[in-house]
Amino acid sequence: MTDYGLERNRMKGTPLDSIETWPIETWQCEGTDFDSFQKNICKFFDWSCARDLDGPDFTWQMYLGVLKPHDAGAAAHAIMARLISSSGFVQLQSEASYDVVIVMPVKGALSLQHKDAAVHKIAPGHAIIYQPMTETRISHAADGETCEVYLIKLSYAWVQRFLFDILQLPVERDLHLGPVIDLATPKARVLSRLVETLCSDAFTAQSRDLSGSLQHRLVETFSHLLLESIPHRYSERMQANKGGPMPNYLRLARDFMHREARSNPSMVAVARAANISVRTLETSFRQHMDVTPHAYLRTLRLKMAREALSDPNDTRPIAEVAADHGFPHAGRFAQYYTQLFGESPSQTRRKGPGAG
Secondary structure (H helix, E strand, O other), X not given: OOOOOOOOOEEOOOOEOOOOOOOEEEEEXXXXXXXXXXXXXXXXXXXXXXXXXXXXXXXXXXXXXXXXOOOOOOOOOEEEEEEEEOOOEEEEEOOOOOOEEEEEEEEOEEEEEEOOOOEEEEOOOEEEEEOOOOOEEEEEEOEOOEEEEEEEEEOHHHHHHHHHHHHOOOOOOOOOOOOEEEOOOHHHHHHHHHHHHHHOHHHHHHHHHOOHHHHHHHHHHHHHHHHHHOOOOOHHHHOOOOOOOOOHHHHHHHHHHHHHHHHOOOXXXXXHHOOOOHHHHHHHHHHHHOOOHHHHHHXXXXXXXXXXXXXXXXXXXXXXXXXXXXXXOHHHHHHHHHHHHOOOHHHHHHHHHHHO
């Protein structure tokens, strides 16, 4: 069982049927003081927390699910929680991260502020979505005697891989998110209901009755819906036919790249195979595929290298695999590989066939 360093204050039993073979690890816990809140909850989300010392006694409850990766040492793919507290608090993340965080108030109000940026205030009916790339502060204000929020945290590596599987293109770290979502729109209403389901105590308690594949697929469905429901830097690319029908010469260039990827052909050779100029090749790739032809080819070679590293029958040294796919410098290969897949080549090899 993964150890998240929790000090269990008043757990309702142990973590709910948290068996190693199940991808979702579920927790229910509660406390009667702010210290237990800080220790038992904030560690899941890498927050520091503060509150008004003159306020009333602080009580809290949490229903939480953690979608675990295959690699026990890696960060969780997704953390989903319903949090109820007797008064407001402030969450502060000072360490930069590209993880995607969603906070949806049910009772009470929120205000979000990144360092040296404007304050965004929201109430129920809206949600905040952001990447804490700079110091981030969120103030939770109670409605009467209750503060209730749904919290979702998706690891950047998982989101990046998910987008790559859809787009088959390199994915930048800054996703240009929100930060405010109006939940009144049709797509956002569906997203809101799914967030409520994933963060509910019923799902937390009953997900153990679902098969592991169904648990994983449910969270993947949420991720896909999320990426289609909110504006981000790849929103347009995810829509069909962004740049119109792909010209035949671009198909020829792309097919040539797929055939010759391991030899790392020059852009002159690619353009010659499509009977166009290098300039037309560059322009067409940017217009229709949102990427340079050089970056597209590099992604192809990295994906082929990943397949080789995931093959249990391929026991070649990683440096040899890299060289065989057009990366003569092992250090640079490892850098590109980690940026694209969110894990090192050696981590992929340890995971084996399930790495993809």
